[in-house]
Amino acid sequence: MNKEAYIQxxxxxxxxxVIRVNDAAELMDTTIALNQGGVKALEITMTSPGALEAIxxxxxxxxxxxxxxxxxxxxxxxxxxxxxxxAKFVVGPVLNLDVIxxxxxxxxxxxxxxxxxxxILRAWEAGADVVKVFPATKLGPSYFKDIxxxxxxxxxxxxxxxxxxxxxEFIKAGASFVGVGSALVNKKLIAAxxxxxxxxxxxxxTAAVQxxxxxxxx
Numbered sequence: 001m002n003k004e005a006y007i008q009x010x011x012x013x014x015x016x017x018v019i020r021v022n023d024a025a026e027l028m029d030t031t032i033a034l035n036q037g038g039v040k041a042l043e044i045t046m047t048s049p050g051a052l053e054a055i056x057x058x059x060x061x062x063x064x065x066x067x068x069x070x071x072x073x074x075x076x077x078x079x080x081x082x083x084x085x086x087a088k089f090v091v092g093p094v095l096n097l098d099v100i101x102x103x104x105x106x107x108x109x110x111x112x113x114x115x116x117x118x119x120i121l122r123a124w125e126a127g128a129d130v131v132k133v134f135p136a137t138k139l140g141p142s143y144f145k146d147i148x149x150x151x152x153x154x155x156x157x158x159x160x161x162x163x164x165x166x167x168x169e170f171i172k173a174g175a176s177f178v179g180v181g182s183a184l185v186n187k188k189l190i191a192a193x194x195x196x197x198x199x200x201x202x203x204x205x206t207a208a209v210q211x212x213x214x215x216x217x218x
Contacts, residue, residue: 014209024050037202059086137161141173168212
């Protein structure tokens, strides 16, 4: 698939699982369980031990059933290493223009983090494919509606504070998709190796997102 096809694939799915674990041995099992629960876009963060190897293995093992990306990217060197390992999209917690340029060079979707309207627009003008509003915990869904009012051309995604109770509100407010961390990548289930329960939780999130996306399209 080309760059835009990956972006549209993520938007259609409506959810990116932000995978951050403390044990490299848990990464692949977590990634597979979430994918089996219907989450196609899987962001393996660089703060997880063995992230690059997990990206490489997940990309090979899951193939077209998943869109494997990398998260917590702070510099272009890390972005390039992850892309070479197989990452199909790059996510950062902050705005780094060099990371955007690197992703454009390799035609890989870039999703940098931004917070204020000025930062968000700057990221978009620099070539971001989607802008991650982070942290979205305190801002809430209404912030997306406020930003997209005067700037409807933007594609925004929230990360931080997204859960089953508010995921639909973010979609209704105009988010292209949502990034979900601890509410989905449940540390207790992972520690107990309850992969079936993790898959079931993933199904709840994907069902909720798709339900609101259908309502939004009516």
